Amino acid sequence: MTIRLxxxxxxxxxxxxxxxxxxxxxxxxxxxxxxxxxxLLLSLIAYNDLPAGHIACSHLRLIEAPSIKACVLAPLAVVPSFQKQGIGAELVRHSLERLRGDGYDLAVVLGEPHYYGRFGFDPKLAEKLKTPYDGPYLQALALSDNGKGAHGPVSYARAFAELN
Ligand SMILES: CC(C)(COP(=O)(O)OP(=O)(O)OC[C@H]1O[C@@H](n2cnc3c(N)ncnc32)[C@H](O)[C@@H]1OP(=O)(O)O)[C@@H](O)C(=O)NCCC(=O)NCCS
Incomplete structure (x- = not known):
């Protein structure tokens, strides 16, 4: 498998x-x-000969903590015939590596804690945020010490408001 931008x-x-x-x-x-x-600040596509998966990443503004550079890792998708082969995990890990390299402090996801927990995402850190998606599926991962101080209301990329 190769992953490329x-x-x-x-x-x-x-x-x-x-x-x-x-x-x-x-x-x-x-x-x-x-x-x-x-x-889109990051958009990675995974190829396994054919296009197999994609992950999108957009900026998340922390209104009361603007010095914390945060992003939303979503959505993530792997074509059903390519699922359970580690492609989703590879896309997440590759993204997190890129985001750390780009100086991001915090990544936020909305999804199954069973899936995202393996990358270090934690619902407890996300509880300090105030988002339209608050609840057990909202998880966050500090990419730096600065990210651990994330709190308060957030502003997502405009397009999320169109999603029902
Ligand atoms: C969620 C999703 C992205 C996961 O993608 P994926 O490529 O299947 O994920 P992975 O292969 O990394 O991991 C999935 C499972 O396969 C297992 N797995 C990974 N590599 C494996 C391999 N080589 N052989 C067998 N199993 C493997 C993982 O352990 C994991 O198992 P578990 O969750 O039951 O413990 C994919 O199922 C999907 O697109 N779902 C629909 C859209 C969606 O819900 N997106 C997420 C919310 S935005």
Missing amino acids: KEAADWQAIYAIYVAAFGQSAEADLVQSMHKDGD
């Missing part, structure tokens, strides 16, 4: 990955809207 020509493939993984177009539309808005 998305190029513009991959947009059709990225859209198809999300529709295949979620069985609907809402998440595909979300990623496309973030792209159009210029809100």
